[in-house]
Amino acid sequence: MTTVYVHGIGMTKFGSFEDKSLKDLLIEASIGALKDANLPKIDAVFVGNFMGGTLSNQEILGAIVANDLGLGYIPTAKLEGACASGGIALRQGVLSILSGEYENVLVVGAEKMKHASTATVTQFINTAMDQSTTEKEAGLTFPGFFGTVANRYMYETGAQKEHLAKVALKNRENAMNNPLAQFQKPTSIEEIVNARMVTDPLGLFDCSPITDGAAAVVLSSKPSNIKVRASSQSSGPTLMQDAIDLLSLPAVKISGERAYEKAGLGPEDIDVAEIHDCFSMTEILSIEELGFFPKLEGWKAVEAGETKVGGRIPVNTSGGLLSKGHPIGATGISQIYQLVRQLRGNAPNQLAKQPKIALAQNLGGTGAYSVVHILERV
Numbered sequence: 212m213t214t215v216y217v218h219g220i221g222m223t224k225f226g227s228f229e230d231k232s233l234k235d236l237l238i239e240a241s242i243g244a245l246k247d248a249n250l251p252k253i254d255a256v257f258v259g260n261f262m263g264g265t266l267s268n269q270e271i272l273g274a275i276v277a278n279d280l281g282l283g284y285i286p287t288a289k290l291e292g293a294c295a296s297g298g299i300a301l302r303q304g305v306l307s308i309l310s311g312e313y314e315n316v317l318v319v320g321a322e323k324m325k326h327a328s329t330a331t332v333t334q335f336i337n338t339a340m341d342q343s344t345t346e347k348e349a350g351l352t353f354p355g356f357f358g359t360v361a362n363r364y365m366y367e368t369g370a371q372k373e374h375l376a377k378v379a380l381k382n383r384e385n386a387m388n389n390p391l392a393q394f395q396k397p398t399s400i401e402e403i404v405n406a407r408m409v410t411d412p413l414g415l416f417d418c419s420p421i422t423d424g425a426a427a428v429v430l431s432s433k434p435s436n437i438k439v440r441a442s443s444q445s446s447g448p449t450l451m452q453d454a455i456d457l458l459s460l461p462a463v464k465i466s467g468e469r470a471y472e473k474a475g476l477g478p479e480d481i482d483v484a485e486i487h488d489c490f491s492m493t494e495i496l497s498i499e500e501l502g503f504f505p506k507l508e509g510w511k512a513v514e515a516g517e518t519k520v521g522g523r524i525p526v527n528t529s530g531g532l533l534s535k536g537h538p539i540g541a542t543g544i545s546q547i548y549q550l551v552r553q554l555r556g557n558a559p560n561q562l563a564k565q566p567k568i569a570l571a572q573n574l575g576g577t578g579a580y581s582v583v584h585i586l587e588r589v
Contacts, residue, residue: 215308217437217586218315219248219429222548225393225536226325228423233260233267233323237276240425240541241319245280248429253277254313256287259300259320260540263289265335267323276319293339294489295575296320297426298444298543298582304430305442305584314432320545321425322538332421336539339576341449353489354418356451356577358410361492363457365412370495370510372412376403377513378491379416379533385520386530389559393422393536417491422536426545434589437551440476440568441585443469447578454578458507460493462581463500463572470570470583471502478502481585482566483553484524485546487574488531494518497572498526501583520560528553528560543573543582554588 221243223236231239237258245253258272269275273287290300297320304318324332337352364370380400386392398416406414430439447462448454455461471477478501486501488494495509503524504512512518518526529535529549532542550569552558569586 213309213311213432215305215439216431216433216435217428217439217551218251218431218435219244219246220427220548220551221247222391222426222545223424224391225422225424225538229326231423233263233269233321234275234279236321236323236423236425237272237319238279240321240427241276241280241317244317244427244429251315251429251431253282253285253315253317255285255307256282256317257300257304258289259297259544260289261291261293261296261322262324262335262539266327292580293575294487294539295543295573295580295582296540298573298584299580301428301544301547301584302442302444302582305439308430308432316430317427318430318544319425319427320541320543322540323423324421324538325423329421339579344450346450346452351451353577354410354413357490357492358413359451360457361412364492367458368507368510372404373400374510374513375412375417375491376400378488378494379403381519382488382527382531383534385528385560386534389530389535392530392534393420394534413490413492416533419489419532419537422538424536424538424541426541426548428544428547436589437554438587438589439584440587441470441473443473444580444582445469446580449576449579451577458496460496460500460578460581462578463497463574466581466583467501467572470585474585476568476585480568481524481570482568483528483550483562484526484570484572485529485549486526486531486572488527488533489537489574491533493574494526494531501570501572520562525562528558543571546571546573547584550586554586
């Protein structure tokens, strides 16, 4: 039976890079991963990207990567799944090796966003919502959606804005030790709670930033010390009005359950996780949906410090989207970058006990897509 292994990882710093194009970022991360993998012959390239065509006026990214790296006339493709684009590209790379079609695959994700105005970026990010509905006409945005969810969550549970702030603070403290993170300036609960409001109750620190950056992974059927134990994907409701339970992300729950089943593991077996914290509220919902904590009790785990480095299940040791940054097409692959380093024993915020099993969860839209990967140190 074919097994997929991680052979190389690469990542640019996340932030704002006026002097670098989308292509520059893709190539930089790819070269890093290829060198880390000892320059294997690549059979195919999969690129995760969401807004290259609209913000950078550039498509055909797969062919550009293959051409500029001199990889030959190999198959390439670009994958789009909103903020899950990187995770979906990674999954297609995994599946292509499992099929027996390829031996070595380069997966790279990138986004170039900082050169555009916030209004322009928001306009194009909203294409990841159903545009043919009354929700669009009412002006619903992603902060509006997750702000509504956060208000309902606090009403149902007794959680407070301070619990959201503790998620943001944890992730900022982790990012301070990550040299590739976008935000490394210290902050405090007081500053987070009192920051400029984006949409009640979410303030500036509760929302992931606009980011430039790229990340890459080389996958192979040849053995290495990091194995892809499982890859899964699910879709979910694309409208708030279609949600059976506003405090549920079905795609996260189902993709997690499928990944656990494939891996023959459960949430209790995960040593470290990178979760898609596009908003502080999203991290709390997702740690519940993935089974790390009981439903409607994720806020209690945050309060008790159970998701911190050294806690029962460390979450987002990279700094997460909130502070590491969120270059959309790169995000799902940057999660793998951090987890591979944790499994290798040389990560920012390295766990005292080197982890063996790691989980990455990448979300798209308001829950339209979720991709979960489980990695194992062998």
